[in-house]
Amino acid sequence: MMESTALRRALAEATLTRAALLEGFEHTVDPLPDSGSSFFVHPSELCPVACQHCMYASTMDAKSDQSSLSDLDARRVVEFINSSRSQKLNISGGGEPFLRFSVIEKLVSSVDVPRIEIVTAGYWAKSQRRAAELISLVDAARLRNPHRPDVLLRLSIDSYHINAPRPVKLEHYANAVNAWRGLGTGIRFGLRSIQPDLDIVDQQLATTLGGTVEELDRWNRAIVVGADRIPITFNVFRESGAAEDLPAEERARMRKASMTMEDYYSPFETSEHRLSLATAINDAIRGSYTPDDGLAVTLNSDMRFWIFTGTAPDRYLRLQDQSFADAVAYFFADPITHMLVNEGIWTLADIVAELDPQRQAAAMAKNDTASLVDDLLGDPSTLAAVTLIAIHRMRTPGLGDLGAGHPLRELLETDDMLADCREALEVSR
Structure with missing residues (x-):
């Protein structure tokens, strides 16, 4: 009961929780994509x-x-x-x-x-x-x-x-x-x-x-x-x-x-139900989907840029004097980027379907991969919950965790982070 109360409190203070998770997140993924x-x-x-x-x-x-x-x-x-x-x-x-x-x-x-x-x-x-x-x-x-x-x-x-x-x-x-x-x-x-x-x-x-x-x-x-x-x-x-x-x-x-966008892109998926536009070149005009180790990057007219389908809506950067490597390091300081790049947008959609089915349905109904991540993660509580889930998924293979002594680390001591977050959000609603 104490743990679920703490989780509900953390998701109720979603913006602060998200910031604290990003500050304490540590990953062992090396090297990061460099192209x-x-x-x-x-x-x-x-x-x-x-x-x-x-x-x-x-x-x-x-x-x-x-x-x-x-x-x-x-x-x-x-x-x-x-x-x-x-x-x-x-x-x-x-x-x-x-x-x-x-x-x-x-x-x-x-x-x-x-x-x-x-x-x-x-x-x-x-x-x-x-x-x-x-x-x-x-x-x-x-x-x-x-x-x-x-x-x-x-x-x-x-x-x-x-x-x-x-x-x-x-x-x-x-x-x-x-x-x-x-x-x-x-x-x-x-x-x-x-x-x-x-x-x-x-x-x-x-x-x-x-x-x-x-x-x-x-x-x-x-x-x-x-x-x-x-x-x-x-x-x-x-x-x-x-x-x-x-x-x-x-x-x-x-x-x-x-x-639907899922059906349209399905021939280009690299494995069952996995499409990661952030790590591939989709060129339907050539009738091929060429896997690539690099990252797809979008840069807007106001100089904001992000990893396409690989960046949470609060992690866009504005191009100044940073190097490409610096920008990649910033994006991968977010566990959600690891999830999106390695597992793809459908994984995120499936998770949000458990946390907030109405939000997921509305986002999928737009049929637009370009706006899908922003739509799925537009609610601060959902964004904070997905951040916790992403860190939890990285723990077992030893790819990432919260630093020792982090005040939210105890929230990760569970077998089913998704179920815990779903229950906490249902109670709060």
Whole structure:
């Protein structure tokens, strides 16, 4: 009874408990990961298209005190990426990267990575001439890079982009495709969409281009125009961000036409029910999931960065002068990072399903791996409980523990930390 009372008190003072656990946590994992796998950079959180399904709810209204990376920021980001020795750079997310075109040029011309992928809405292709100018500038940046990375330009195309307040019309996509085909640059070209628009937007664009659609697998099609094959990858429909405000009937219709994120990623799992995006390169367009010992890192337009699907919401860092090794050490000072990186996000989801089934169900319903960890751990009491559980799971193999004499160490003296935390949270609710 005394122990359960102490646990309830600890979870009732969740923020203080979490801080005390992090301060006292010691691990024996050595060496820590020392390289990156994929590095995601969001040059801007703004977007002129403002799709109604946008997972970032991006418009031209700023959501933070720094809505875009500056050119000075870009130089620091390049140095950090290069120190991470990542295998791939993704320039995307948060908003429309072409709003910070000089940042794209800096990254493409300077990063030391084998592969670069630029994801854009393609609103800038209002004429074939303008599209050709911008694609040529990206290729010129690639040619200035002594490492000659493989660069893939991917345009997002779906019904929401086409019907957005400031739409990207089929003719804009056609302008971009025809510009790319006419230039003959060293840049590859592709498209990305969502599963509910499978066999719709790809067919519409193929018709506009005078081409045909070739089926590759359940994720991928190729639009064939002449001798060129333009890959288009279909991802799940996410009910996060702006999509949460869509009418219920529309969300239900889109959900029915889309796979769940668990089903979508299952072929890429390294073992039964285990997906760890933090330690692998997921590239559905290549139809492969390549295990890698590095870490996937996301860096936002406000210079905050984190291990993708491997960082609790209160452990984001802001890029300053720290080294990649220093940042990794900071992230792994949290036992939750060890759990997420080694066991994957589904393990966390299963744990939270025991602690707070409604929270877990709501988080999974969004169908979005990018927001899943933050959604699962958004409640301070759940976050503190998962921290205890993560430490407890590391004790038996001797990978981590609270330091001797730590005031909360006695809470770990149990055979079933998950059951104890579940009971304590149920009583407190």
